[in-house]
Amino acid sequence: MARGGKDNSQIPKGRIRRTAKVAGLAGGQTARNYATKATNLTRGEEARHAAMTRRQAEAAEQILEVLGNMKGAAMKVGQVASFIDTGAFPEEFQERIQEKLAELRDSAPRVAFQDMRKVIESELGNSLKEVFAEFDEDAVAAASIGQVYRARLHDGRDVAVKVQYPGVAQAVRSDLQNLGLLMRVAKKIAPGMDSKAMTKEIRERITDELDYEQEAQAQRAFGRAWRGHPFVVVPGVITPLTRERVLVTEWAEGIGFEEVRE
Structure with a gap:
């Protein structure tokens, strides 16, 4: 990303x-x-x-x-x-x-991290330090409904944290x-x-896209459908940390649309 x-x-x-x-x-x-x-x-x-x-x-x-x-x-x-x-x-x-x-x-x-942080902590009910061992404040991607951050859980797993824009x-x-x-x-x-x-x-x-828990269900279904594929990887959802406005998944490296098209 x-x-x-x-x-x-x-x-x-x-x-x-x-x-x-x-x-x-x-x-x-x-x-x-x-x-x-x-x-x-x-x-x-x-x-x-x-x-x-x-x-x-x-x-x-x-x-x-x-x-x-x-x-x-x-x-x-x-x-x-x-x-x-x-x-x-x-x-x-x-x-x-x-x-x-x-x-x-x-x-x-991007939307400023201070505004996005409020959404994360409100949805998870805890401070960032309590939930994540590390959290990169620079978003790695931003789109129409939210933006994505890279973080690390206390158990050492790298994760992607997708956060909905406040007021979107x-x-x-x-x-x-x-x-x-x-x-x-x-x-x-x-x-x-x-x-x-x-x-x-x-x-x-688009209203469905506002519910990240619904998106998480779809991602789990895709994960089951593509399990074992030689090059298609669907990151697993970290269910205990996923809410309506916050989606946490395993971190996976990939390439962008422009690179695929070329």
Whole structure:
């Protein structure tokens, strides 16, 4: 798991604030597109095409940046859209956009450890020192619902500790009321996306992701199904330390999506 990402302690939670952020993206991109089209009236065909593709690439970068900071279902929309082929963008933008897409998958802006620590200790009912012999305060991965830390139990086992962002459940509920607007924004970075199917999937699945005990059950089932496989490894769940907002599993090394794709 790759480290990285900026620190981001404040996740907007209420519907008004989150709607304003997404609406600002949608409106801002529309205004810029009109400005580009107006300027294009004085350009040749090739220059017009180049200007519009550059505008699309710049818009994609901005959208991915904002969705990454919002977390919740807004970021989940960006994550799903992130599995697109950047070949449609100008060559000079492809590397930058790929970096933004990769950040959405596992290196999004982090929430400060002091805020995440409160969630861990509240869920487990003990201080970190009582539960863990060692705890690395730098998150190794961050995504739409929570982020992951590496720690060591008092019995010597290395574990991954997945912690839900404080307030993210409220953020998700707000986003579910704004999915139509979110899809309009997502279409700007993934024009070929099936927004109807994506909306249905997010509505049905994302609230389940807020319950880490339910995720733990699914992980145990996967572990049983893949037991003994020569290269597929499913980390075991540390059940006594798993709660609704904290999931503790065995630590396992792996490779990222970009490495698999290459």
